[in-house]
Amino acid sequence: MSAVYLEFEFRVTPREPFSDILMAELGEVGFESFAETGEGFLAYIQKEFWNDDLLDGLYTLGNDQVAVSYSQKEVEQVNWNEEWEKNFDPIVVDGKCTVRAPFHQQGDTLYDIVIEPKMSFGTGHHATTHMMIQHLMDTDLEGKDVLDMGCGTGVLAILAEKEGAAHVDAIDIDNWCYLNSIENAERNNCDKIEVFEGDASLLKGRSYDVIIANINRNILLEDLPVYASCLRENGVLLLSGFYESDISMIREKCESLSLNFAQKLERNLWVALKFLN
DSSP: OOOOEEEEEEEEESOTTHHHHHHHHHHHTTOOEEEEOSSEEEEEEEGGGOOTTTTTTOTGGGOTTOEEEEEEEEEOOOOHHHHHHHHOOOEEETTTEEEEOTTSOOOSSSEEEEOOOTTOSOSSOSHHHHHHHHHHHTSOOTTOEEEEESOTTSHHHHHHHHTTOSEEEEEESSHHHHHHHHHHHHHTTOOSEEEEESOGGGGTTOOEEEEEEEOOHHHHHHHHHHHHHHEEEEEEEEEEEEEGGGHHHHHHHHHHTTOEEEEEEEETTEEEEEEEO
C-alpha cells in the first residue's frame, strides 16, 4: 500500500534567502522532499507524521522580513527521483568543485563529485553545504584522518578523499543517509570512506585531524565536547547548520573547550565557522 502524503505549496516573498531557510527548517520537523516553484516551493510530508502544531515556532514563519503563505492537499506516493531530476542542476563552487547528478556531463573543475541525493541532505545547493565545501577546499587534507558528522549524501566525505585524506569516517543517524552515503562513495570510486549509522556515541576512542559537522545548532552544542575530545593537536573543526544569530553561543561553547575561532563564512543568513585546536 502506498504511503499517503500531504503536499504543501509555500509562497515566499522575498524568495532569497528565505525559501532556503524555510526548507531547512521543514526538513528538521519531518518534511521529506522539496521542489522549487516560481513563487516558492512544494514540500511533502507523510500524512501520518503531520500535526497542526508542526509549524509552530519556525524562525521563517515568525520573521516580519518575509511574507509566507501556503496551501495543502493530499497526494499519493511521490516519485522522488523524478522530482529531483526535474529540479537538480549541477553547481560549481569557487570554480574548483562541481557537484552534479549522474545524468549531467562531467564538470571541468579540479574536483568532480557525482551525487544522487534521493531523500538525503547535501547536494551543495544549500548554503551550509556550499560553505563547507569552501572550507574544505581551503584546508590541507593530504594524509589526514577526517570525520564527516551528519554526512547526509556523503558529499563532504567524498570531497575530503578527493583532496587526499588518508581515511574518512562518515556518520549519520538517518538510515536513508547511511545507505545513500555508501552508494555515493561507491559512485565516486572512493575506497577510503567508511560509513556508519549512528550518533556521537560512535566516536568513543576515535581521533581525527579534521572534523566536519554540518548539523543543527542544538545537536552541535550537545556534541561539541565529544568532537573536542576526538580532535588531535593542531586539528581543524568545521561547523555549520546554524544562523548568524547563533554564533555567540557556538563560539562560547567552543572556546570553553579550548578551541580557537579562526574563520567565518556567511551565505544567505547561514554561517560556517572554522576552529583550531
